[in-house]
Amino acid sequence: MAPTSETLTAERILEATEEVLRRHGPAKATVVDVARALGVSHGSVYRHFRTKAVLREAVTKRWLDRTTAALSGVVTEDADPEARLRDWLAALFAAKRRKAGDDPELFATYQVLTVENGEAVSAHLADLTGQLARIIEDGVDAGVFTAPDPEATARAVFHATGRFHDPGYAAAWQRHDIQAEFEAVVELLVRGLRA
Amino acid sequence: MAPTSETLTAERILEATEEVLRRHGPAKATVVDVARALGVSHGSVYRHFRTKAVLREAVTKRWLDRTTAALSGVVTEDADPEARLRDWLAALFAAKRRKAGDDPELFATYQVLTVENGEAVSAHLADLTGQLARIIEDGVDAGVFTAPDPEATARAVFHATGRFHDPGYAAAWQRHDIQAEFEAVVELLVRGLRA
DNA sequence: CAGCTGACAGATATTGAAATCTGTCAGCTG
DNA sequence: CAGCTGACAGATTTCAATATCTGTCAGCTG
Structure with missing residues (x-):
């Protein structure tokens, strides 16, 4: 559950996103939440997925x-x-x-x-x-x-x-x-x- | 279109309701709208239909x-x-x-x-x-x-x-x-x- | 006096100001 | 210098005050 400090990969972001979606539901799951779950800034998520829509x-x-x-x-x-x-x-x-x-x-x-x-x-x-x-x-x-x-x-x-x-x-x-x-x-x- | 002054029947209310629904859509159609379309007070509508849900x-x-x-x-x-x-x-x-x-x-x-x-x-x-x-x-x-x-x-x-x-x-x-x-x-x- | 009205209480919806989020980017860091 | 940060502008969401609606009923009217 604690954010491992491996390098940030698309796969790790997808896993975290799934977890955030499970917790918060589709309406309240934000990119900021995903970043927080991974212990990084939300700017880093945008490095791997151009928009929230692409991530989803x-x-x-x-x-x-x-x-x-x-x-x-x-x-x-x-x-x-x-x-x-x-x-x-x-x-x-x-x-x-x-x-x-x-x-x-x-x-x-x-x-x-x-x-x-x-x-x-x-x-x-x-x-x-x-x-x-x-x-x-x-x-x-x-x-x-x-x-x-x-x-x-x-x-x-x-x-x-x-x-x-x-x-x-x-x-x-x-x-x-x-x-x-x-x-x-x-x-x-x-x-x-x-x- | 002008409200005929026949007696108020369930059938006339249903017709007016359909018209109000067509105009305003399901979210905004109110009992008050239906009453207004018929030129009566909304209390009269409740005489024929116990609740809005029953009317719908x-x-x-x-x-x-x-x-x-x-x-x-x-x-x-x-x-x-x-x-x-x-x-x-x-x-x-x-x-x-x-x-x-x-x-x-x-x-x-x-x-x-x-x-x-x-x-x-x-x-x-x-x-x-x-x-x-x-x-x-x-x-x-x-x-x-x-x-x-x-x-x-x-x-x-x-x-x-x-x-x-x-x-x-x-x-x-x-x-x-x-x-x-x-x-x-x-x-x-x-x-x-x-x- | 049957049928309608309109004022009312509580529930629901609307609105606009404040808070949060998305997406960008200049600069920091290892 | 590749990858990350965090401040920022504009878009979107939240929230609480305000307005409207639902359902009731005492009394009016023809």
């Missing part, structure tokens, strides 16, 4: 990329495409639900950050639909799925499951019947994909 | 019910169930897109009102999924759809198309490729429903 975007990217990385394992899993598709969607839902449930305040903080940084979010969504597209392509190649345009189909599947990964629906993830809802949608989609 | 809820209900009514015609349309399902989803999407596009400020106003009145919204969603369920049941009866539990399937279809009717996605309805996205999702769902 970098933190957001880092957070989004952690989710992407966690899911990439499922894509290359050793199972048939339908099972991998189901696993991937379930893993995405579970990850989101865990994040929202474990630390609602931090989740709300990142929700604010993501609406602020549409750019970073678009890139993240492209990453995720890319993973989905790979699974669907594998299914088409194996002859178990029908999809004239796997990229477009991946986006369709992603959009159709929005209720189970879009942060805007986080409140609904508490409902007792949400798991049944999820399974009903996935069932419909998998049936729609089958050759 | 009533306006919200009215607005939601207009949408439900507009769609009910499609349910009883003379066409095969698959066509009716496609028509109904398209009509819902078109109605939402038109509302959001024609008068964005009023749409934003009602967005605020709907988050305020979760109760009224739940009832509205139940109405809509009820209409969907009837179409799906007809499809099951005709042997063209498979759905062990049509009510649950209706909810699944409704959730899966959320991106095309949930007001939270209104910004995305401006994208040039939204129509293609819509058709891709509907295609997948219809395929998933077929017997």
Whole structure:
């Protein structure tokens, strides 16, 4: 917790920023707070990040990329495409639900950050639909799925499951019947994909 | 525009409230404004609606019910169930897109009102999924759809198309490729429903 | 006397002055 | 001399005083 006197790196600033955001929330977290947490002047922070907005975007990217990385394992899993598709969607839902449930305040903080940084979010969504597209392509190649345009189909599947990964629906993830809802949608989609 | 001196009815108050909301927006519309628009004292408004919250809820209900009514015609349309399902989803999407596009400020106003009145919204969603369920049941009866539990399937279809009717996605309805996205999702769902 | 008015108390919103923050940069320091 | 500091101008936020609004009700009016 005490500010180590290593040299000031972008990475250390990002860590401190995440901590300040967790403590103060997105509205009250200031660059001065971040500098204080690191035991440096706020001018030094501006040496590594040109503006506060750039700093916040970098933190957001880092957070989004952690989710992407966690899911990439499922894509290359050793199972048939339908099972991998189901696993991937379930893993995405579970990850989101865990994040929202474990630390609602931090989740709300990142929700604010993501609406602020549409750019970073678009890139993240492209990453995720890319993973989905790979699974669907594998299914088409194996002859178990029908999809004239796997990229477009991946986006369709992603959009159709929005209720189970879009942060805007986080409140609904508490409902007792949400798991049944999820399974009903996935069932419909998998049936729609089958050759 | 001049306040007619008919007797003050709940309906006239609701109309005036809608007009005040359109003019001032949800944050600044006051009961005093509504009374002024009607040429009465604000005490008279409280004779018909116990609180401001009740008044706003009533306006919200009215607005939601207009949408439900507009769609009910499609349910009883003379066409095969698959066509009716496609028509109904398209009509819902078109109605939402038109509302959001024609008068964005009023749409934003009602967005605020709907988050305020979760109760009224739940009832509205139940109405809509009820209409969907009837179409799906007809499809099951005709042997063209498979759905062990049509009510649950209706909810699944409704959730899966959320991106095309949930007001939270209104910004995305401006994208040039939204129509293609819509058709891709509907295609997948219809395929998933077929017997 | 049914329905409306307007004064009122407490709650909520607005406003403008004071405090804090962002982003810059000349100069300090190891 | 590379990297950090801290004072500064302008932008933004906070806070407390002031104004407006909500909800009630005793009494007015047609």
